[in-house]
Amino acid sequence: MRRQWTTTAGIVITALLTLFLLVPVLLSVYAGLTVNYARGISAGFTLDWVKQVWALYSDTVWRSLVVALMTLALTLLIGVPGAYALVRRGGRFARAVEEIVTLPVAVPGLALALAMILTYGGAGSFRQSTLFVVVGHVLFTLPFMMRSVIAVLDTIDWRTLDEGAASLGSPAWRRFLDVILPNVRPGIVAGSLTVLTLSIGEFNLTWMMHTPMTKTLPVGLADAYASMRLEIASAYTLVFLVMVIPLLIGVQLVAGLTEKRTAS
Structure with a gap:
């Protein structure tokens, strides 16, 4: 029982740490695909920013x-x-x-x-x-x-x-x-x-x-x-x-x- 509890705790901690690291990356990707990040999803999504980046860099x-x-x-x-x-x-x-x-x-x-x-x-x-x-x-x-x-x-x-x-x-x-x-x-x-x-x-x-x-x-x-x-x-x-x-x-x-x- 103790070993099972330790394994479960390890999985939960690992999942939380992974989520902590992935959330900033996912938010950055989200910001790069939105028409206006401040307005959020209501502004819609676009690839125009990606096209501008490719044209410039x-x-x-x-x-x-x-x-x-x-x-x-x-x-x-x-x-x-x-x-x-x-x-x-x-x-x-x-x-x-x-x-x-x-x-x-x-x-x-x-x-x-x-x-x-x-x-x-x-x-x-x-x-x-x-x-x-x-x-x-x-x-x-x-x-x-x-x-x-x-x-x-x-x-x-x-x-x-x-x-x-x-x-x-x-x-x-x-x-x-x-x-x-x-x-x-x-x-x-x-x-x-x-x-x-x-x-x-x-x-x-x-x-x-x-x-x-x-x-x-x-x-x-x-x-x-x-x-x-x-x-x-x-x-x-x-x-x-x-x-x-x-x-x-x-x-x-x-x-x-x-x-x-x-x-x-």
Whole structure:
């Protein structure tokens, strides 16, 4: 009886917390679809605000997708081999490198952006390009990719697998592609999900680093909140959700398929 009461209380608390988090989002979506939020449902519903947002800020949507995908590609190319190299090397040096890589997470985004501007602000074409924002995102998200892969490597006997493949004459690069990567796939998928969500929603770092020509979706959202009427700003939130939610569901589906393949 006591266990049943505890379970019921846990479900109720979880439901209340979920409702507490969802209500503001739902109200924002509602405001973006009403003709006049102050008048409420009686004013009717419209998609005009969404159309205005798309006309004004559609470039920020596509740019955010490009930045997120480029960030993901670079974190995969750097983070997965880097995580394997650190685990393989081990010792104090590997731990020191891991701490240095993790440092951007502990530093406020504005401070990291300021450091980037001070270092590369003189490189005009690079400073004004989308690649400059991508580099900032890579610095911020790389630790999450590396930690996800390292966590999986720590749970498997990768050394035995590697030595077994080496005894069969497989070169180092082939062992990494054919042995290590398939076994760390869950960590790669989890890291990819984290990198995508962080990159798409990142504001502090991007706000400091962007130029008028490299504005991303969260920065445009802040501009809409500051300078537009409430309905347009709320419609921007709706556009943000429509873009992000299918992407997250897609990555989750890939993660589920990966777990099934790994289990089989």
